[in-house]
Amino acid sequence: MVKLAEWRGKEVFRKYAVPLPRGAVARSPAEARSLVDSAAVPTPCVVKAQVLAGGRGKGGAVRFADTAAQAEEATRAILGMEFKGEKVKEVLLEEKLPIARELYVSLTLDRSLRLPILMVSAQGGVEIESVAEGGLVKIPVHPFIGLAGYERRQAVSALGLSGAAAKSLDRLLSSLWRLFDEEDAELVEINPLAVVGDSLVALDAKVIIEDDASFRHPEYAEVRDDRTPLEEIAREKDIAFVQLDGNIGVIANGAGLTMATLDVLQQSGGRPGVFLDLGGTDDPKKVTEAFLLMAMAKPKAVFLNIFGGVTRCDTVANGLVAAMSQVPEGERFPLVARIRGNNEAEGTQILERAGVASLKGLKESVEKVVALANAGAPLAGPA
Amino acid sequence: MSVLVDADTRVLVQGITGHQGTVHTRQMQLFGTKVVAGATPGKGGATVEGVPVFDSVERAVRATSANASVIFVPAPFAKDALVEAVDAGIPLAVVVTEHIPFHDMLSMYHYARLRGARIIGPNCPGIAAPGKAKVGIIPNVVFHPGRVGVVSRSGTLTYEIVSGIKEHGLGQSTCIGLGGDPVVGTNFVDALSLFEEDPDTDVVVMVGEIGGTAEEEGADYIRAHFTKPVVAYVAGRSAPPGKRMGHAGAIIARGRGTAASKLAALEGAGAKVASFPYEIPGLVAERLQELTNR
Incomplete structure (x- = not known):
């Protein structure tokens, strides 16, 4: 998923004519000052940290300024922050508007209905999870029809809008639907959507674009979410790699088997530290790369748990054996291997020739790797 | 009896000429499945693992009475492949392809439903009834x-x-x-x-x-x-x-x-x-x- 920072989300909003406050992005206090000096951003203005986590207002990552000097000062304070683990590199400066009401609008997928769903609430400006079920109106949208006129009128009436504001919402909802559909969004959310006079303005923008649609949206390729450097390398090699906080490395194939393996490890007193999902591959080179990547994560012990389908056991065994000679001396780790399924006999033989035994049972394998990891580091100690 | 597939299931493989399509056609045959046709645009007339390949699903269905399809085509073309299968009257489509955008899948699901067809998947291993038929991997x-x-x-x-x-x-x-x-x-x-x-x-x-x-x-x-x-x-x-x-x-x-x-x-x-x-x-x-x- 590609989560867009607020200002990037607003760039997309602009493309679809969603009404926005006047504003601009600054990456230094001096730049903030000159944006106000040149009247690119009118005063009074609001200065907002461009981070992906929510709760910026309460966390001191949103400040107000009446003058260019104050905008510079606010920017300096925010740019130095680390907000929920994320370093602030940009701020968005926007005019402060006289807000009459704050509303909530979003479009996302309802997995149960297997339909997109429009959600609106008259209680905007707060975390939507805190709004009671009755305060949130949900309108399913059929993908062949799009957001129908009567559905938009339903939303207008649920929000108690009339006159010009009602017309403004109707247009905005049409725009949001087109955006959701054409940009392959997972989520489009405006919270708050402000009523200013008799028009509407999107004060915030939360846009998440679906990763799987990247083949028709190369424009989002440069925008990445918060991966660790190793996760980034893995992504380039098309390997699912996630870092957790334990000390056991897991190499498995398929999301379900990987998750079940992590669960059994944890239920058996182990602490998974990193997992790597080979997915379906019949290229031993990819397996070798995966092992080298695992070595970089410096696990105390590694559990290889493969059930061969598309990924054959002999492919994995060959890739593993090739990797063993390439892992630098200081980065070697004890390995427990369990390879089952297609070409199991061939795979087991290849491993045995290289001095690695393949265990049959999941339970015994997990117990062995947990013992190995805990021998290296006590449970309470650092990974 | 079994669910959705049985000994009368006649399987069409969409994307049969690709690597996965070919490998799994063989595996489905070894399982005992009647794999009756393949479809790959532009490859009509070829044969894969003894299975005739057609240019379109419609031709494949007309010639072989296929009544289930397994789709291996890459994600950007999967929606098209599914619509083609449904339009040709295939009542059961197993979509193995992964990374299909959910916006595409929404259309695929609702289109199949309107036409009375069932989809299994996407990003799935398929369905198998031992001793009868396997449609998938x-x-x-x-x-x-x-x-x-x-x-x-x-x-x-x-x-x-x-x-x-x-x-x-x-x-x-x-x-x-x-x-x-x-x-x-x-x-x-x-x-x-x-x-x-x-x-x-x-x-x-x-x-x-x-x-x-x-x-x-x-x-x-x-x-x-x-x-x-x-x-x-x-x-x-x-x-x-x-x-x-x-x-x-x-x-x-x-x-x-x-x-x-x-x-x-x-x-x-x-x-x-x-x-x-x-x-x-x-x-x-x-x-x-x-x-x-x-």
């Missing part, structure tokens, strides 16, 4: 004919569990891999209602994972309508919120879709919940024994 070695139905959102974890059932001396009636994406053509409720009607299925094993509420809805269905014993397992107990665990659907978002909620719902509906995957065969054997004693 589940390894042949895990199967043995029997009376246990299996329905799962996972791929390789399903293989692991089905294989465990076989090693325990039991067999399967039908195994359905639903796929791990946020939008799937067939969900737990759909699959359970099929197993309810199947006289050859005595017990059902349900394998879920974190993300979404499909397991909870399955549990509601079990409580209200399902008369057969259910053994359930849910993967992802140790998954941290907000981390996507490989499957696009496997993420705990906004506190929804946790393993705890799914396990509680399934237990509340009377399913026997396995704490570890290797407990499943034993629990299944106990349920079968209870049925015999009844």
Whole structure:
């Protein structure tokens, strides 16, 4: 998923004519000052940290300024922050508007209905999870029809809008639907959507674009979410790699088997530290790369748990054996291997020739790797 | 009897000339499946593993009376392939392809539904009834004919569990891999209602994972309508919120879709919940024994 920072989300909003406050992005206090000096951003203005986590207002990552000097000062304070683990590199400066009401609008997928769903609430400006079920109106949208006129009128009436504001919402909802559909969004959310006079303005923008649609949206390729450097390398090699906080490395194939393996490890007193999902591959080179990547994560012990389908056991065994000679001396780790399924006999033989035994049972394998990891580091100690 | 596929299933392979298409055509044949046709635009007239290839699904269906399709075509073209199959009158399409945008899948699902066709998947291992037919990619070695139905959102974890059932001396009636994406053509409720009607299925094993509420809805269905014993397992107990665990659907978002909620719902509906995957065969054997004693 590609989560867009607020200002990037607003760039997309602009493309679809969603009404926005006047504003601009600054990456230094001096730049903030000159944006106000040149009247690119009118005063009074609001200065907002461009981070992906929510709760910026309460966390001191949103400040107000009446003058260019104050905008510079606010920017300096925010740019130095680390907000929920994320370093602030940009701020968005926007005019402060006289807000009459704050509303909530979003479009996302309802997995149960297997339909997109429009959600609106008259209680905007707060975390939507805190709004009671009755305060949130949900309108399913059929993908062949799009957001129908009567559905938009339903939303207008649920929000108690009339006159010009009602017309403004109707247009905005049409725009949001087109955006959701054409940009392959997972989520489009405006919270708050402000009523200013008799028009509407999107004060915030939360846009998440679906990763799987990247083949028709190369424009989002440069925008990445918060991966660790190793996760980034893995992504380039098309390997699912996630870092957790334990000390056991897991190499498995398929999301379900990987998750079940992590669960059994944890239920058996182990602490998974990193997992790597080979997915379906019949290229031993990819397996070798995966092992080298695992070595970089410096696990105390590694559990290889493969059930061969598309990924054959002999492919994995060959890739593993090739990797063993390439892992630098200081980065070697004890390995427990369990390879089952297609070409199991061939795979087991290849491993045995290289001095690695393949265990049959999941339970015994997990117990062995947990013992190995805990021998290296006590449970309470650092990974 | 079995669910959705049987000895009369005549399989068309869309994308048969690609590497995966060819490999799995052979595997389906070895399983005993009637693979009657392949379709790849521009490759009409070719033969793959003795199977005639056609330029279009319509021609393939006209010449071979294929009544199920398995789709291996790459994600950007999967929607087109599915629509072509549905338009040619194919009633069952197994979509193996992964990374199909959910916006495409929404259209695929609703189009198939309007035309009376069923989709299994996408991003799924497919469906198999041992001794009858396999439409998909589940390894042949895990199967043995029997009376246990299996329905799962996972791929390789399903293989692991089905294989465990076989090693325990039991067999399967039908195994359905639903796929791990946020939008799937067939969900737990759909699959359970099929197993309810199947006289050859005595017990059902349900394998879920974190993300979404499909397991909870399955549990509601079990409580209200399902008369057969259910053994359930849910993967992802140790998954941290907000981390996507490989499957696009496997993420705990906004506190929804946790393993705890799914396990509680399934237990509340009377399913026997396995704490570890290797407990499943034993629990299944106990349920079968209870049925015999009844």
